[in-house]
Amino acid sequence: MTEAIVTKMNYVLELIALLIFCLVVYICAFLNRGKYVKVLNMINSTWCDLPINNNSQNILSNLKFHVNFIVMGSLFTVVIIQFSVNFSRNSTVWKMILVALTFNLPQTIEFTALAFYYSLVMMLVAILANINEHCVKLTMNKTIILSELTEVKSKSAVTLRQMELAYVKAFQIKTYINKAFQGPILACTLQCFHSIVSESHIIYHGVVVGNTVSSHDVINCSIWIAYQIFKIYCLSYAGNLLKLEALKIGQTLHNIPTEKQDLRWLMEIQHFSSLMTYQKIEMTVYEYFPLDATLLYNMLASAMMYLIILVQFDRRE
Numbered sequence: 001m002t003e004a005i006v007t008k009m010n011y012v013l014e015l016i017a018l019l020i021f022c023l024v025v026y027i028c029a030f031l032n033r034g035k036y037v038k039v040l041n042m043i044n045s046t047w048c049d050l051p052i053n054n055n056s057q058n059i060l061s062n063l064k065f066h067v068n069f070i071v072m073g074s075l076f077t078v079v080i081i082q083f084s085v086n087f088s089r090n091s092t093v094w095k096m097i098l099v100a101l102t103f104n105l106p107q108t109i110e111f112t113a114l115a116f117y118y119s120l121v122m123m124l125v126a127i128l129a130n131i132n133e134h135c136v137k138l139t140m141n142k143t144i145i146l147s148e149l150t151e152v153k154s155k156s157a158v159t160l161r162q163m164e165l166a167y168v169k170a171f172q173i174k175t176y177i178n179k180a181f182q183g184p185i186l187a188c189t190l191q192c193f194h195s196i197v198s199e200s201h202i203i204y205h206g207v208v209v210g211n212t213v214s215s216h217d218v219i220n221c222s223i224w225i226a227y228q229i230f231k232i233y234c235l236s237y238a239g240n241l242l243k244l245e246a247l248k249i250g251q252t253l254h255n256i257p258t259e260k261q262d263l264r265w266l267m268e269i270q271h272f273s274s275l276m277t278y279q280k281i282e283m284t285v286y287e288y289f290p291l292d293a294t295l296l297y298n299m300l301a302s303a304m305m306y307l308i309i310l311v312q313f314d315r316r317e
Helices: 005-031 033-049 056-086 093-138 160-209 215-255 263-278 293-313
Strands: 142-146 149-153
Touching: 005 033, 005 093, 005 160, 033 093, 033 160, 056 093, 056 215, 093 160, 093 215, 160 215, 160 263, 160 293, 215 263, 215 293
Parallel strands: none
Antiparallel strands: 142 149
16 A cells, blocks of 8 residues: 555554454344344334324425435445545556455445444434424413313323333333444444544645655545544434434423423423433443534544644654
8 A cells, every 4th residue: 555654554553443343343233133123113113103293294204315315325425436536546456456345345334334323313313303293282282271170171182101101112212222333333433533533644744744645645535534524423413413302302391381280290291301311312332422413523623632643743854
């Protein structure tokens, strides 16, 4: 690949990181093969248990857009771009094939695994959005006062207890998804972090210090960095969207009217709210760090710090 020792070491470490991810994702897929089927069955049963409302079709349309256009379209586009950039380099055919087999192919496997994870999380987001729509209808209860009696007429065909049970199932689905994918996600984040730092340092060292890289190499390294940022962004976006949907349900619960209601109604709202407090729907990696909007910021900030440290060790020849 190159004669420079530091660049060669970075390429070797990058290759090892990609191979470790492929190994981890294969082992996790084998060990959790039953969980994938269980998750899909639980998603299907939980959605079918919820009554159809006016926004159910919109929720499914949004889910279809995410899966078909964003996941499949983005995956196909990324694969085409990386192979096009690789085979447009001014190198021998053997080197192009070598890069395709050692770097492009493992990264395609990585994108495929992340697309599967993203699709499952989006299905869970759709369930939470449906639960929130039914909880919104519970805030529209009509209270009619007849002499000393209070009659409550609900516009919703579901009860708060049904929504609580659906949330419990959604939490179980989240737990299964988290356990099945936290290993590959950890390997992916480590690989992305190393790749962002090493490729940025290669560009800096080749352009500023050594002046040894071509324009194609700079573009190739920049696109490779963009791949890693896109992976982290997908993980952050999916996890953050999941947290936001759960937060909407909590906010809707606090908007349910409690004036002149019986004690059972108040206890159901309080129990549901307490349940959401202790059973948070949040994706984490072995409880070390959450997969939300802070992941992308922390990753880029840490990579920038390490890049500055590496730049300080560079000396002009």
